[in-house]
Amino acid sequence: MKRQVLLFLPVLCLSYVLGQVSYSIPEEMVKGSVVGSIAHDLGLDLKRLKSGKARVYTGGSVEYIGLNKERGVVLVHERIDREALCGEMTPCALHFQLILENPMELFRVTVEITDINDNTPSFTNTEKRFEISESAVIGSKFILEKAVDSDIGRNGLQQYTLTPTDHFVLKLENQADGSKKVEMVLQKPLDREKQEYMSLQLTAIDGGEPQMSGTMRIFINVLDVNDNAPAFAKPLYRAKIPENSPKGTSVATVSASDRDIGSNGEVSYLISTSKRLLSELFKINPRTGEIILVGEIDYEKANSYQMDIEVVDSGGLSDSTKVIVDVIDINDNSPHINIVSKSEFISEASPPNTVITMLSINDPDSENNGKVECNIDDTIPFKIQTTLNGFYTIVTEVALDRERASEYNISVTCSDEGVPSLSSSVTLTLQISDVNDNEPVFERSSYEAYIVENNTPGVSVFTVRATDADWNQNARVSYILEDSSVNGVPVSSYVSISADSGVIHAVRSFDYEQIKDFQFRVKAQDGGSPPLSSNVTVKMMIQDQNDNPPQVLYPVQTGGSVVAEMVPRSADVGYLVTKVVAVDVDSGQNAWLSYKLQKATDRALFEVGSQNGEIRTIRQVSDKDAVKQRLSVIVEDNGQPSRSATVIVNVAVADSFPEVLSEFSDFPHDKEYNDNLTFYLVLALAVVSFLFITCLVVIISVKIYRWRQSRILYHSNLPVIPYYPPRYSDTLGTTGTLQHVYNYEVCRTTDSRKSDCKFGRGGSQNVLIMDPSCSGTMQRMQSEKSILDEPDSPLEVSNLGFKSRVTC
Numbered sequence: 098m099k100r101q102v103l104l105f106l107p108v109l110c111l112s113y114v115l116g117q118v119s120y121s122i123p124e125e126m127v128k129g130s131v132v133g134s135i136a137h138d139l140g141l142d143l144k145r146l147k148s149g150k151a152r153v154y155t156g157g158s159v160e161y162i163g164l165n166k167e168r169g170v171v172l173v174h175e176r177i178d179r180e181a182l183c184g185e186m187t188p189c190a191l192h193f194q195l196i197l198e199n200p201m202e203l204f205r206v207t208v209e210i211t212d213i214n215d216n217t218p219s220f221t222n223t224e225k226r227f228e229i230s231e232s233a234v235i236g237s238k239f240i241l242e243k244a245v246d247s248d249i250g251r252n253g254l255q256q257y258t259l260t261p262t263d264h265f266v267l268k269l270e271n272q273a274d275g276s277k278k279v280e281m282v283l284q285k286p287l288d289r290e291k292q293e294y295m296s297l298q299l300t301a302i303d304g305g306e307p308q309m310s311g312t313m314r315i316f317i318n319v320l321d322v323n324d325n326a327p328a329f330a331k332p333l334y335r336a337k338i339p340e341n342s343p344k345g346t347s348v349a350t351v352s353a354s355d356r357d358i359g360s361n362g363e364v365s366y367l368i369s370t371s372k373r374l375l376s377e378l379f380k381i382n383p384r385t386g387e388i389i390l391v392g393e394i395d396y397e398k399a400n401s402y403q404m405d406i407e408v409v410d411s412g413g414l415s416d417s418t419k420v421i422v423d424v425i426d427i428n429d430n431s432p433h434i435n436i437v438s439k440s441e442f443i444s445e446a447s448p449p450n451t452v453i454t455m456l457s458i459n460d461p462d463s464e465n466n467g468k469v470e471c472n473i474d475d476t477i478p479f480k481i482q483t484t485l486n487g488f489y490t491i492v493t494e495v496a497l498d499r500e501r502a503s504e505y506n507i508s509v510t511c512s513d514e515g516v517p518s519l520s521s522s523v524t525l526t527l528q529i530s531d532v533n534d535n536e537p538v539f540e541r542s543s544y545e546a547y548i549v550e551n552n553t554p555g556v557s558v559f560t561v562r563a564t565d566a567d568w569n570q571n572a573r574v575s576y577i578l579e580d581s582s583v584n585g586v587p588v589s590s591y592v593s594i595s596a597d598s599g600v601i602h603a604v605r606s607f608d609y610e611q612i613k614d615f616q617f618r619v620k621a622q623d624g625g626s627p628p629l630s631s632n633v634t635v636k637m638m639i640q641d642q643n644d645n646p647p648q649v650l651y652p653v654q655t656g657g658s659v660v661a662e663m664v665p666r667s668a669d670v671g672y673l674v675t676k677v678v679a680v681d682v683d684s685g686q687n688a689w690l691s692y693k694l695q696k697a698t699d700r701a702l703f704e705v706g707s708q709n710g711e712i713r714t715i716r717q718v719s720d721k722d723a724v725k726q727r728l729s730v731i732v733e734d735n736g737q738p739s740r741s742a743t744v745i746v747n748v749a750v751a752d753s754f755p756e757v758l759s760e761f762s763d764f765p766h767d768k769e770y771n772d773n774l775t776f777y778l779v780l781a782l783a784v785v786s787f788l789f790i791t792c793l794v795v796i797i798s799v800k801i802y803r804w805r806q807s808r809i810l811y812h813s814n815l816p817v818i819p820y821y822p823p824r825y826s827d828t829l830g831t832t833g834t835l836q837h838v839y840n841y842e843v844c845r846t847t848d849s850r851k852s853d854c855k856f857g858r859g860g861s862q863n864v865l866i867m868d869p870s871c872s873g874t875m876q877r878m879q880s881e882k883s884i885l886d887e888p889d890s891p892l893e894v895s896n897l898g899f900k901s902r903v904t905c
């Protein structure tokens with residue numbers, strides 16, 4: 098504590114004011130604190146104070162200071178608050194009097210109260226709020242509240258600070274009353290987008306020791322201004338959309354951001370490209386930025402679209418971006434097949450790889466959707482080849498044959514490689530034109546024709562037919578008889594053929610007995626150029642007719658002469674009298690002969706073997722039987738109708754020749770003639786025997802040849818009726834010979850008048866010839882010769898065994 102004692106000499110001459118004393122104390126001293134030693138200062142002794150009943154007189158105000166008489170000091174009696182006592186007044190002093198009695202004395206005491214820093218600067222409001230537009234200009238001022246500090250002097254308010262100071266600085270301005278105006282000034286632009294809210298602190302500081310301060314918070318809300326343009330997130334958007342997408346498909350969504358808020362941040366989108374096409378295809382939702390397809394897009398028209406999108410906020414600030422829409426190809430086009438050129442006809446002789454059609458294929462789709470492959474049915478002899486891009490040729494793969502297929506439907510199918518694949522097809526009709534490459538073909542490899550003998554000339558026998566696989570003129574077949582000869586005669590004199598129809602006609606009447614078969618060749622030729630031909634063998638078989646009656650070879654029937662068989666009277670039952678030998682030049686059934694006894698002198702005596710023609714006795718010959726027996730035997734063949742011949746057999750039943758003669762004496766006789774006859778007969782017999790043996794050798798060799806031929810014949814399909822001549826038996830060693838050897842000779846002499854005939858027979862049989870004139874016989878011989886006289890054609894008497902050829 099600082100104590101000052103001021104001694105004032107009385108200025109005013111007051112009798113009772115003896116002196117005055119001053120003290121100085123700080124405020125807020127504790128009660129009882131000594132202010133000053135007043136006794137000492139006034140030069141009073143403590144006894145005087147007591148005797149004088151010293152007391153403090155304040156004039157009725159609060160007694161802050163008290164007197165301690167014992168110690169002679171003044172003390173703080175009440176708490177002294179300078180601010181309450183004086184406010185802002187300076188100096189601040191307490192004035193009171195010290196009064197003494199006995200004698201009355203008055204002393205003036207002044208106590209100056211000095212300030213201590215016992216008050217902090219303070220604001221009325223602890224916070225203040227501002228709303229400042231971000232567009233506020235630099236230098237804008239904002240009034241702040243002043244702080245209050247009751248202390249004075251150094252202890253009073255000294256300064257303010259504002260923190261932070263990024264945007265605002267504090268400005269203090271002296272005012273007329275000596276106080277200060279507190280303002281903050283914008284020194285850096287505000288940006289709501291960076292910092293919307295700010296909080297600052299204003300601090301007021303006094304100058305006391307220790308220093309004291311008070312604070313106030315300042316809250317600033319930065320108000321938005323449309324100072325930001327909207328901005329697209331990307332400078333370029335890419336989108337893909339399949340072609341043929343339905344209307345309403347969302348293509349892409351663009352988005353722009355505006356950092357402003359509220360209406361300043363509201364944006365709307367629009368397509369700014371002015372192309373009409375684009376606006377017909379796409380629309381943008383102005384609020385969401387979604388681009389929507391509203392038209393039809395076709396990859397084949399445009400595979401990409403570009404558009405500019407603009408965004409505008411309510412303040413008119415804008416941005417733009419680009420959107421590229423790529424159209425994805427869809428396999429929506431099937432391949433187009435164009436026929437560049439085509440042939441309607443192609444010759445069957447065309448070599449492989451002949452081009453028949455040229456196609457051009459295109460598919461407007463892209464990539465695999467537009468890659469096309471063409472195929473044709475592989476069962477047809479064509480193939481498809483690709484040449485230049487998109488060009489195909491259809492060529493023949495192998496040689497063609499019109500006869501197999503005269504027309505082709507070539508179905509070309511082209512498919513692309515899209516998924517799913519699309520295809521289209523076209524059918525081409527190709528005609529194959531004919532080339533004469535097929536010869537006529539006969540229906541059979543060989544023909545056999547049958548004709549019954551004795552046909553009328555010109556009759557049609559048979560038809561050959563050949564077909565030609567070619568077409569039209571190339572298939573027109575004509576038939577030609579090929580030159581050959583049959584038995585030295587040109588075949589054309591036997592048969593002719595109708596060129597158009599293939600009908601074979603017999604030119605002449607055939608005789609089975611002369612010719613049994615022959616063969617010739619027929620050629621079939623087509624009308625092509627050059628013509629092609631083929632030939633076939635036709636074997637003509639002549640069939641037998643029963644046109645020849647049986648001919649009786651033995652006994653020889655002469656007109657006038659009588660030949661008789663002799664039967665001794667002693668003959669037993671079954672005695673073989675003779676055998677009727679007959680032949681039939683026909684064959685088969687027509688030559689199958691049977692014998693019957695037609696008439697007889699005595700029917701009970703003889704019988705005829707129906708098969709073999711043997712005449713035998715059927716009872717013992719008796720003496721009563723007439724010498725001259727006459728039998729009429731009928732020989733019939735088995736043909737339809739059957740033909741027959743009758744033979745008269747004379748039988749003489751006698752033991753001796755004279756007996757016979759007498760019986761047959763009615764025949765005219767001449768002795769000399771008989772002598773002559775006997776000579777001639779012997780001569781003739783010798784000659785005939787020689788000829789016969791010669792003939793026999795020839796016949797046997799011919800027969801063997803024939804037999805071989807006939808075996809071949811029997812193996813063919815001719816119906817064969819087995820025919821066995823009379824008395825034929827297989828049990829005999831020699832196949833096909835008779836049990837008895839029958840010989841017959843035919844004789845002809847140059848002199849008909851002198852001629853005579855003898856028909857001899859082997860064995861023990863007697864032969865009786867009684868014919869005075871041979872003329873009748875000769876005539877018959879003559880006619881027989883004409884039958885037998887076929888040159889180089891031995892007469893077949895029968896099929897088996899009994900064959901002879903007579904040449905005179």
Ligand SMILES: *[C@@H]1O[C@H](CO)[C@@H](O)[C@H](O)[C@H]1NC(C)=O
Pocket residue numbers: 504505506526
């Ligand atoms: C080809 O097609 C036509 C018409 O469709 C038809 O008449 C003809 O028979 C067909 N030809 C072949 C060989 O399939």
Ligand SMILES: *[C@@H]1O[C@H](CO)[C@@H](O)[C@H](O)[C@H]1NC(C)=O
Pocket residue numbers: 579631632633
């Ligand atoms: C008949 O055809 C045969 C082949 O079948 C042939 O060898 C022959 O030469 C032909 N004859 C004629 C005369 O054309």
